[in-house]
Amino acid sequence: MLLYINGNLSFFKHSLLTHSDKMAASTTIAFALIACTLCFMSGTSLARLTPNFYSKTCPQVFEVVGSVVRAAVSRERRMGASLLRLHFHDCFVNGCDASILLDDTPTFRGEKTAAPNNNSVRGFDVIDMIKSNVERVCPGVVSCADILAITALKSVVALGGPTWEVKLGRRDSKTASFSAANGGAIPSPQSSLTNLINTFRAVGLSAHDMVALSGAHTIGQARCTSFRAHVYNDSNIDSLFAILRQSNCPRSPGSGDNNLAPLDISTPTRFDNHYYKNLIMHQGLLHSDQQLLSGGFTGSLVERYSVNPMSFRVDFAAAMVNMGDIRPLTGANGEIRKNCRVVNS
Incomplete structure (x- = not known):
């Protein structure tokens, strides 16, 4: 009898086996067939993400993505934060797809006009350029979901942040969910600490992950509509800082809604731990930012990260890997889009 087990040809010569040996051989065959079935399944619906997914099919992908990101960030430092945010807002709505x-x-109707994204998320033209360049060297191989994950890494590194091992193998969704994007899946700038913890827990992330990922607010800017209530109504804010931000954000809604302020007052274009230092001084721009200091566990993490930048870098990198694992499409699910803006025809 011939049997392929783990890709190797095995020979069973029944004429040389005793009855008990034959029974054992039959059992081995049965288990091998089950194992082969599971191997097949793992190549489709049960496939897992892996850092070396494109090592043979598109080994250039990291450099291709990185070159476009570095150029974009060089032109506009804020773009690094915007590209990182795209990955975040994608993963929290039905997974990283x-x-x-x-x-x-x-x-x-897609997710771009949902309240957390409308007039807020940006960088789509950079993703288009990355996709175009990747398609030139590896046509039909790299998903847009994986491009977002690699782009997030390269954006953080371009602004002086940590690196991490990006797991790959995601496929692209064939649909989107405006209702999910608009219905609380993405954390709100007005969230309480409890709401923040629950929102992250809903996608499988811990409170530890939440505090570390919030450190992404060490770069980038926010619109007046996101911080107006905090700087006018909250008491857990430094008074001089509140006055500074009120100067560019009128109290009345509709006036100056899109005026911008840096999320990190100290170093808004450098990835560091100053965001947490700001929270200690009650200079968090968003209500949700300052909430991190109101809880025992989350507050202790804020204090740790404010004095230990390496601890923050390590934990942020680990949390980014965890976030990238949120409900990816793999195997035969989804598709590899040719154009990231539209599903394949």
């Missing part, structure tokens, strides 16, 4: 990149059509 590039659904946020899909444009609206006459018969389809």
Whole structure:
């Protein structure tokens, strides 16, 4: 009898076996067949992400993505934060599947105009350029979801942040969910600490992950609509800092809504731990930022990160890996989009 087990040809010569040996051989065959079935399944619906997914099919992908990101960040430092945020807002809505990149059509409404994204998320043109460059060297191989994950890494590194081992193998969704993006899946700037913890827990992330990932606010800017209530109404804010931010954010809604302020007052274009130092001084720009200091465990993490930048860098990198694991499409699920803005025809 011939049997392939783990890719190797095994020979069973029944004429040389005793009855008990034959029974054992039959059992071995049965288990081998089950194992082969599971191996097949793991290549489709049960496939897992792996750092070397493109090592043979597109080994250039990291450099191709990195070159575009570095150029974009060189032109506009804020773009690094925007590209990181795209990955975050994508993963929190039905998993890391590039659904946020899909444009609206006459018969389809994507996630771009949902309240947390509308007039807020940006960098789509950079993703388009990355995808175009990747397609030139590796056509039909690299998903838009994986491009977002690699882009997030390269953006953080370009601004002086830590590196991490990006797991790959995601596929792209064929749809998006405006209702999920608009319905609380993405943490709100007005969230309480309890709401923040619950929102992160809903996607499998811990409170530890939440505090570390919040450190992404060490870069980037926020609109007046996101911090107006905090700087006018909250008591857990430094008074001089509140006055400074009020100067560019009128109290009345509709006036100056899109005026911007840096999330990190100290070093808004450098990835460091100053965000946590700001929280200690009650200079968090968002209500949700300052909430991190109000709880025992989360507050202790804020204090640790404020004095130990290496601890923050290590934990942020680990949390980014965890976030990238949120409900990815793998195997035969989804597709590899040719254009990140539209599903394949």
